[in-house]
Amino acid sequence: MKPAAFEYHAPTTVDEAVTLLAEHAPNDGRILAGGQSLVPTMAFRLARPTHLIDINNVADLDKLVIEDGALCIGATVRHAQFHTPACDGVLGHLLTDVVSNIAHYPIRQRGTFCGSVAHSDPASEWCMVSATLDATMVAQSASGERLIPAAEFFETVMTTTLNEDELLREVRIPLLSDDTLYGFQEFNRRAGDFAISMTLVTYRLEGGKITDPHIGVGGAEDRPRRIAEAEAALAGQVPGDDAFRAAADAAAAAIDPMEDHATNAQYRRDLTATLVRRALENAAS
Amino acid sequence: MSDKKDITLTINGRDHNVSVDPRWTLADVIRDHCGQTGTHLGCEHGICGACTVLVDDAPVRSCLMFGVQADSKKIRTVEGLAKGEEYHPLQKAFMENHALQCGYCTPGFLMLATGILEAQPDISDDELNDVLSSNLCRCTGYANIVKAVRAARDEMKAAS
Ligand SMILES: Cc1cc2nc3c(=O)[nH]c(=O)nc-3n(C[C@H](O)[C@H](O)[C@H](O)COP(=O)(O)OP(=O)(O)OC[C@H]3O[C@@H](n4cnc5c(N)ncnc54)[C@H](O)[C@@H]3O)c2cc1C
Ligand code: FES
Ligand code: FES
Numbered sequence: 001m002k003p004a005a006f007e008y009h010a011p012t013t014v015d016e017a018v019t020l021l022a023e024h025a026p027n028d029g030r031i032l033a034g035g036q037s038l039v040p041t042m043a044f045r046l047a048r049p050t051h052l053i054d055i056n057n058v059a060d061l062d063k064l065v066i067e068d069g070a071l072c073i074g075a076t077v078r079h080a081q082f083h084t085p086a087c088d089g090v091l092g093h094l095l096t097d098v099v100s101n102i103a104h105y106p107i108r109q110r111g112t113f114c115g116s117v118a119h120s121d122p123a124s125e126w127c128m129v130s131a132t133l134d135a136t137m138v139a140q141s142a143s144g145e146r147l148i149p150a151a152e153f154f155e156t157v158m159t160t161t162l163n164e165d166e167l168l169r170e171v172r173i174p175l176l177s178d179d180t181l182y183g184f185q186e187f188n189r190r191a192g193d194f195a196i197s198m199t200l201v202t203y204r205l206e207g208g209k210i211t212d213p214h215i216g217v218g219g220a221e222d223r224p225r226r227i228a229e230a231e232a233a234l235a236g237q238v239p240g241d242d243a244f245r246a247a248a249d250a251a252a253a254a255i256d257p258m259e260d261h262a263t264n265a266q267y268r269r270d271l272t273a274t275l276v277r278r279a280l281e282n283a284a285s
Numbered sequence: 286m287s288d289k290k291d292i293t294l295t296i297n298g299r300d301h302n303v304s305v306d307p308r309w310t311l312a313d314v315i316r317d318h319c320g321q322t323g324t325h326l327g328c329e330h331g332i333c334g335a336c337t338v339l340v341d342d343a344p345v346r347s348c349l350m351f352g353v354q355a356d357s358k359k360i361r362t363v364e365g366l367a368k369g370e371e372y373h374p375l376q377k378a379f380m381e382n383h384a385l386q387c388g389y390c391t392p393g394f395l396m397l398a399t400g401i402l403e404a405q406p407d408i409s410d411d412e413l414n415d416v417l418s419s420n421l422c423r424c425t426g427y428a429n430i431v432k433a434v435r436a437a438r439d440e441m442k443a444a445s
Binding site: 008032109 | 308329348416419
């Protein structure tokens, strides 16, 4: 259980970090952020990076500010920084409700928001939040900056459209209006484990009817995403059991669930329907 | 091979100048190169919490950090809890409440609990349960660990 040897780099500027990444990425050089996913993988020798570029000393990556109507989360912002609301309004509360479901307290002291998104475990809470709320990923390489919408970012299990020489410099999540209602639900067999399925829903009411519904599902499929069929079932409806069940059933029917030794596809489908319904009920209550 | 780096680890207030291979975890550096073997290693991949230490007062898994990353940071381990002959209130509470059997997980639980009680002296029972769920114990069944940490919380609050 000991990581293999690697060269250690500790840049202090973003320029230095992306220059090192450009140089070493072709030989499996990687970013080291919180280390809470990478180091276990290295301990198992499932990963043997030759160079690690530690971004923990890079000034400017710890930004957590509102800019142009979005919460901008820099690459060294830790999970624990969401234990209390990171911004005023609905979004800050939503992130605080979600964060307690991520791993455990000590892991949240080191693990980063952007590291989770770059790592892209299908059951990552931050990945699902980013997908549901249409976040924008800011990718930085030695040759410049690129903005990637969440819908084009998550490809499949632990695979994103980030290039190997790109640093995920920040994630921008659009702020939510004060009348946004939200609900979050996840299920796992033990506190702190990765979820078997989870969902985040948001919507607003106009004249008593649901408008602008977002229904995201994570953990059930190979990547988190908004489920258009479920959102369509909800839009324009009066909130209540009928609408919620219809949307939950639509979500369950639309997904292509993963299977593993303990969980078959039908179980994940049924679970997802229940979680979506409960999240919609939470949002309404 | 990678080059060794010279670093200074400040463990329980004492400086240790060590030359480390970047691949060595903080846990290994503390144990094997600074001689502080109170910190235990269980799983070495972030699951069990036996290796929990405080880095700049935050409880972290020392098996998931490289020693080189802790250069000039303030580290606290179980060896630093007692003041001379006087045990820390958490250590006393663990003894009084039978919160350990084999004791393998104990250093990790003590440092986890120290970190959380210093950060949130008024933490509720429910929040405490959630934090204590971070670490594994194969012996006690947890109930006595929870009891001990609650007792220490109340005692430390009364004393402050
Ligand atoms: C016991 C345990 C339980 C956990 N449970 C959960 C859970 O329930 N939910 C959950 O979401 N997570 C969980 N995690 C994972 C944890 O949240 C990690 O912190 C997170 O997945 C990765 O973030 P990190 O900063 O630690 O990244 P690292 O481990 O440092 O890096 C992970 C990967 O992403 C790359 N990377 C990191 N940052 C960047 C960047 N800015 N740009 C480009 N590439 C980058 C690295 O090169 C590496 O390949 C758990 C971890 C443990 C040990
Ligand atoms: S040894 Fe570090 S968590 Fe198990
Ligand atoms: S007392 Fe033996 S593992 Fe906890």
